[in-house]
Structure formats: C-alpha cells, structure tokens
C-alpha cells in the first residue's frame with residue numbers, strides 16, 4: 001500500500017498565487033522520498049497540506065488509504081513534521097525537551113522514557129547531554145529537533161529542507177540519521193530539498209517539482225544517471241561568439257539545441273570525457289575565442305532543462 005497518494009492537488013492562496021498546480025505523486029511505505037525543487041516551487045506548501053495545516057483548493061490526499069481531511073485526527077496522531085523553523089525550547093535540557101514532546105502526543109511517562117533512551121542511543125546524542133541546549137550548534141539543534149519528532153513513533157516523518165545552510169559534516173550526520181530512522185524504525189520519510197546531491201545520496205524515490213507541479217518522479221535509476229553525469233561548460237565573452245562556436249562545434253561533438261545557453265555551451269559528457277578533449281583541441285586548433293572550458297556537476301536547473309527540454313532562462 002502507498003504511504004501517501006496525492007492526486008491532482010491544487011492550492012491557491014488568497015493573494016492569487018497558485019502554489020500547487022495539479023500535482024500528483026506517490027510515496028511508498030518505508031521509503032525515503034525526496035521532493036526536489038527550487039525556492040518557490042511549492043515544497044513547503046505541499047508539506048503544509050500533507051500535514052493538514054493547510055486545506056488544498058482541490059485534489060485529494062490519502063495516507064495509508066485514508067482521506068487525510070475526513071480523518072485528520074487519526075492522521076495527525078501518526079505523523080510528525082520538522083518545519084524549517086526549529087521547535088526546540090532552548091530553556092529546557094535535551095531530555096526535558098524530549099519528555100515534553102511526548103506529553104503533547106500523550107505518550108505514557110514510562111513509555112516515553114524508554115523511547116527517549118532508545119533515540120538518544122540510536123542517534124548518538126549522549127555526548128550532548130551534559131551541555132545546555134542553548135549552546136548547541138545549528139546542526140545539533142536540527143538533529144535534536146528530529147529526535148524530538150520521533151518521540152511519538154510516527155509512521156510518516158515530514159522534513160522541510162532539513163539540511164539547508166549546513167556544512168558538509170553536519171549534512172552527512174543528518175543523512176545518517178535519516179537512514180537510521182528508515183532502517184531501525186521503519187518510518188517513511190518525506191523530505192524536501194533543493195540539493196541534488198542530497199536527493200541522490202539519500203532517497204529511494206525522487207520527485208522533481210517545478211512551479212507547483214511534478215516534472216518527473218520515481219525512476220531513481222534513470223534519474224540518477226542524469227544527476228551524476230558530468231557536464232562540460234564552455235564560456236564565451238558574448239552570446240554571439242557562443243552561438244557561432246555552437247554552430248561549428250556541432251560537427252565535432254554531439255550537441256543539442258538546448259546546450260546553447262546565452263554566452264555558454266553546457267552539455268553533458270558521455271564517453272569518458274573524450275568529448276572534452278576533442279572540443280578542447282578543436283577550440284585551440286581553430287583559434288576560437290573562448291574564456292574557459294571546465295567540467296562541472298549538473299545543477300538542479302541543468303536537470304530541469306534536460307528533462308523538460310525547456311531553456312527559458314538567460315542567466316547562466
């Protein structure tokens with residue numbers, strides 16, 4: 001059974017902004033599901049709808065087969081959400097925070113204690129117990145926040161951009177924590193992110209959304225190939241130079257129309273970088289004026305362009 005099924009979801013805010021525009025997706029039970037999208041794509045709106053804080057304009061959402069609006073009380077007892085703002089009380093200790101959380105969910109004290117000890121152990125939080133919560137770094141606070149949200153033993157955990165602004169060490173610690181939640185507790189994780197790498201490293205299923213609608217979902221294997229393929233970027237001084245080079249370079253290496261982006265040529269590299277050597281040699285042999293040639297990792301925008309064939313942006 002699907003943990004979550006969203007069909008044709010529309011959310012129009014009072015100010016007229018249509019944050020969700022007929023979005024559909026499916027989250028499998030027990031998986032880490034990543035929703036990838038840029039700022040303003042509608043990720044937080046979707047999380048707010050899925051956690052029953054916002055009512056959609058139209059469309060349906062079921063969780064484990066139940067309509068989340070008709071049975072919202074039952075649904076709320078089974079989910080937990082860590083929003084972009086932290087919910088820890090810095091005047092309480094780590095353990096006081098955890099016990100307080102369990103009260104909100106009406107977990108018995110002895111049960112809560114047991115659970116707290118398990119969580120502290122599983123997430124390696126022992127070493128922070130002796131310090132006051134106000135002294136924790138942002139990354140530790142976030143991990144505590146997630147540990148808190150696990151006190152109610154949720155079936156689904158929602159995380160809105162859990163690693164935004166974190167350094168790589170904290171991010172890796174967070175990824176390990178999420179994997180533990182899935183593996184040790186069987187909790188389904190629904191997370192949003194705008195980091196390609198995060199979705200790639202962590203998730204069983206990826207859904208990419210843009211402007212309130214899914215662009216592609218599932219197919220983690222095929223998607224991974226897109227996400228991991230190196231790109232070659234050739235920069236020029238002007239748009240005209242890029243265009244003229246593009247026309248000629250087409251006969252040397254395979255290029256698509258969407259690879260010409262303003263004053264740059266950006267294309268994915270196949271065949272072990274031999275295209276890079278070919279292009280480089282050709283540029284030098286024919287004394288083509290260019291600013292630089294480099295290998296780069298694809299960005300979310302690159303993936304969008306390749307998936308949708310759209311190249312509407314002029315700023316690269």
Ligand SMILES: Nc1ncnc2c1ncn2[C@@H]1O[C@H](COP(=O)(O)OP(=O)(O)O)[C@@H](O)[C@H]1O
Pocket residue numbers: 013014015017018019037038039040041042043044045046
């Ligand atoms: N409460 C609100 N009222 C009106 N518009 C909103 C509200 N919240 C978000 N929006 C708008 O909805 C769109 C999607 O926002 P959001 O869901 O926050 O996207 P994301 O989380 O992907 O950055 C944006 O254009 C945003 O400005």
Ligand SMILES: [Mg+2]
Pocket residue numbers: 043044045160161
């Ligand atoms: Mg957001």
